Amino acid sequence: MAAATIYSCAVSTLIAVAPESLPAMHRGLCDAVTRAGGVVASETDLEQAEALVWADPAAAEHFTALINRLPALKWVQLPYAGVETFTDHLDPRFTFTCAKGTYALPVAEHVIALALAGLRDLHTFVPATSWGDRTGRNLLGANVTVLGAGGITTELVRLLEPWRCNISVVRRSNDPFPGADRTFATNELRQAISAADVVVVAWALTDETAGLLDASAFAAMKHDAWLVNVGRGGHLVTDHLVAALETGTIGGAALDVTDPEPLPATHRLWQLDNCIITPHVGNTAEMGLPLLMQRVEDNVRRFLQNQELVGLVDIEAGY
Amino acid sequence: MAAATIYSCAVSTLIAVAPESLPAMHRGLCDAVTRAGGVVASETDLEQAEALVWADPAAAEHFTALINRLPALKWVQLPYAGVETFTDHLDPRFTFTCAKGTYALPVAEHVIALALAGLRDLHTFVPATSWGDRTGRNLLGANVTVLGAGGITTELVRLLEPWRCNISVVRRSNDPFPGADRTFATNELRQAISAADVVVVAWALTDETAGLLDASAFAAMKHDAWLVNVGRGGHLVTDHLVAALETGTIGGAALDVTDPEPLPATHRLWQLDNCIITPHVGNTAEMGLPLLMQRVEDNVRRFLQNQELVGLVDIEAGY
Numbered sequence: 001m002a003a004a005t006i007y008s009c010a011v012s013t014l015i016a017v018a019p020e021s022l023p024a025m026h027r028g029l030c031d032a033v034t035r036a037g038g039v040v041a042s043e044t045d046l047e048q049a050e051a052l053v054w055a056d057p058a059a060a061e062h063f064t065a066l067i068n069r070l071p072a073l074k075w076v077q078l079p080y081a082g083v084e085t086f087t088d089h090l091d092p093r094f095t096f097t098c099a100k101g102t103y104a105l106p107v108a109e110h111v112i113a114l115a116l117a118g119l120r121d122l123h124t125f126v127p128a129t130s131w132g133d134r135t136g137r138n139l140l141g142a143n144v145t146v147l148g149a150g151g152i153t154t155e156l157v158r159l160l161e162p163w164r165c166n167i168s169v170v171r172r173s174n175d176p177f178p179g180a181d182r183t184f185a186t187n188e189l190r191q192a193i194s195a196a197d198v199v200v201v202a203w204a205l206t207d208e209t210a211g212l213l214d215a216s217a218f219a220a221m222k223h224d225a226w227l228v229n230v231g232r233g234g235h236l237v238t239d240h241l242v243a244a245l246e247t248g249t250i251g252g253a254a255l256d257v258t259d260p261e262p263l264p265a266t267h268r269l270w271q272l273d274n275c276i277i278t279p280h281v282g283n284t285a286e287m288g289l290p291l292l293m294q295r296v297e298d299n300v301r302r303f304l305q306n307q308e309l310v311g312l313v314d315i316e317a318g319y
Numbered sequence: 320m321a322a323a324t325i326y327s328c329a330v331s332t333l334i335a336v337a338p339e340s341l342p343a344m345h346r347g348l349c350d351a352v353t354r355a356g357g358v359v360a361s362e363t364d365l366e367q368a369e370a371l372v373w374a375d376p377a378a379a380e381h382f383t384a385l386i387n388r389l390p391a392l393k394w395v396q397l398p399y400a401g402v403e404t405f406t407d408h409l410d411p412r413f414t415f416t417c418a419k420g421t422y423a424l425p426v427a428e429h430v431i432a433l434a435l436a437g438l439r440d441l442h443t444f445v446p447a448t449s450w451g452d453r454t455g456r457n458l459l460g461a462n463v464t465v466l467g468a469g470g471i472t473t474e475l476v477r478l479l480e481p482w483r484c485n486i487s488v489v490r491r492s493n494d495p496f497p498g499a500d501r502t503f504a505t506n507e508l509r510q511a512i513s514a515a516d517v518v519v520v521a522w523a524l525t526d527e528t529a530g531l532l533d534a535s536a537f538a539a540m541k542h543d544a545w546l547v548n549v550g551r552g553g554h555l556v557t558d559h560l561v562a563a564l565e566t567g568t569i570g571g572a573a574l575d576v577t578d579p580e581p582l583p584a585t586h587r588l589w590q591l592d593n594c595i596i597t598p599h600v601g602n603t604a605e606m607g608l609p610l611l612m613q614r615v616e617d618n619v620r621r622f623l624q625n626q627e628l629v630g631l632v633d634i635e636a637g638y
Contacts, residue, residue: 116432126445129589131581262450270448
């Protein structure tokens with residue numbers, strides 16, 4: 001057995017999978033590496049590892065210490081779509097990939113779940129304990145504005161295709177987005193959201209987008225519009241959102257991400273009838289691990305064959 | 320003016336629109352008749368009316384009295400998709416049409432809203448006042464069994480097309496249903512629902528389907544399956560459903576229709592965390608009137624041109 005292991009190491013590309021703090025995730029990612037034809041580095045041959053698959057989205061603080069033990073390192077695969085917890089560690093000597101795009105489909109589904117919950121008044125009907133008035137609006141044919149032009153937007157547009165919504169996309173440039181009826185540049189934000197029944201926040205969090213949704217943006221929205229945030233809490237000025245919900249400036253908000261996150265139990269948002277909060281479940285570990293495993297298998301195969309990797313992180317842009 | 324009216328009556332087909340108990344509905348349906356080229360009968364020329372557009376879904380008790388005042392009557396347009404309130408009045412001397420198919424699209428949307436609410440645990444997250452566990456399942460790729468093969472099923476299958484669900488349809492015959500992966504006959508119900516993540520009740524209510532979803536049917540379902548009812552409350556044995564929800568025989572139920580309906584505030588179902596109740600809003604008056612007006616306009620045009628009408632009621636089958 002020992003001899004076989006040494007032989008295998010000599011001809012195979014070693015890939016480190018760490019840390020082991022989340023056993024199911026670690027095991028799944030090791031399987032993915034193996035299925036792709038890679039060999040998972042053990043503690044003793046770690047310094048020959050040419051790639052690192054980081055197996056815990058929340059353990060970035062151990063990241064640098066491990067990197068320093070990997071002199072042969074060329075490529076790092078990060079586990080999440082957003083990389084902001086790793087921003088301080090994005091060393092340009094290495095190629096970084098993240099899971100962007102991978103998680104887009106379940107998140108796009110969650111956008112539709114939240115938009116329908118808002119428009120169909122489920123926030124009222126779910127807690128009700130008696131028969132209510134017959135209220136609600138359709139997502140069918142509605143004006144939907146999506147902030148961001150990444151994987152979530154791609155999948156959302158695809159899922160909504162038979163719903164005949166009127167879809168606007170807000171992106172850096174105003175280049176047309178496939179499947180969207182209109183495209184706006186980020187500096188046209190207010191115009192883009194002014195007629196929307198639903199505004200979907202699907203941006204990656206960058207310095208450019210942080211806090212863009214403030215009191216003036218809410219004032220530009222329709223009074224019955226719903227805001228759905230599956231990007232990051234930091235895109236919104238939370239205090240301004242509270243005010244907009246309390247005064248009826250907008251119809252409601254459905255937040256799968258918050259600032260701060262987790263949202264403390266004492267926060268005012270929990271008390272607002274027109275605010276739906278879900279605990280960052282657009283893509284859960286259960287939904288996401290199989291998708292991440294597929295992505296890692298795909299990328300390890302590409303790495304072994306010297307092909308371009310999927311989900312490359314633009315270190316300068318931070319996503 | 321009087322002369323013009325008489326002239327118009329002499330050459331035009333008169334169509335009665337009654338009762339006037341719901342002014343907005345009455346006005347909308349009169350407009351639809353006029354747009355199609357018909358003339359709305361006034362109180363004085365009522366007995367020349369060849370058609371009747373019934374303008375109040377809940378006033379069936381006045382129906383026979385009016386019919387008896389219309390000796391020239393050939394065709395009756397009923398306002399709802401289900402005709403059970405009119406069943407005693409379906410006189411085979413006349414052609415009856417109902418609004419079946421018309422309301423299907425918003426109801427299909429509501430099915431998806433309710434299925435997503437159940438699978439995505441919105442029944443738990445909406446009333447929560449603190450950050451919870453990251454739970455939830457996907458409708459994407461799920462096994463969906465739809466009971467009934469009418470307009471709602473047609474629209475639901477169409478809306479779900481990009482979601483790559485595995486769809487089974489239960490219908491009278493087991494003839495293939497377009498877009499469904501499998502079709503079952505009604506007597507294969509238990510087999511059809513045994514693997515479903517979501518069971519959608521979209522049957523018209525008939526003697527054949529009343530009470531079909533009883534304790535034995537719930538026992539055949541998966542323990543985490545959600546039941547979505549947008550058909551009629553009478554398809555379910557409500558007491559059996561309460562027991563199935565309380566014991567965890569099924570995962571949950573989302574009911575847009577109930578038996579009795581409206582559901583009394585004292586009913587046990589209001590207290591169950593895994594039961595979502597919406598007050599028959601799959602299609603609201605606001606969503607539905609424009610759709611009904613289109614149908615009436617279309618049918619009046621067909622009637623005037625001696626073409627086959629849309630939404631014909633099979634008097635014997637009762638739908």
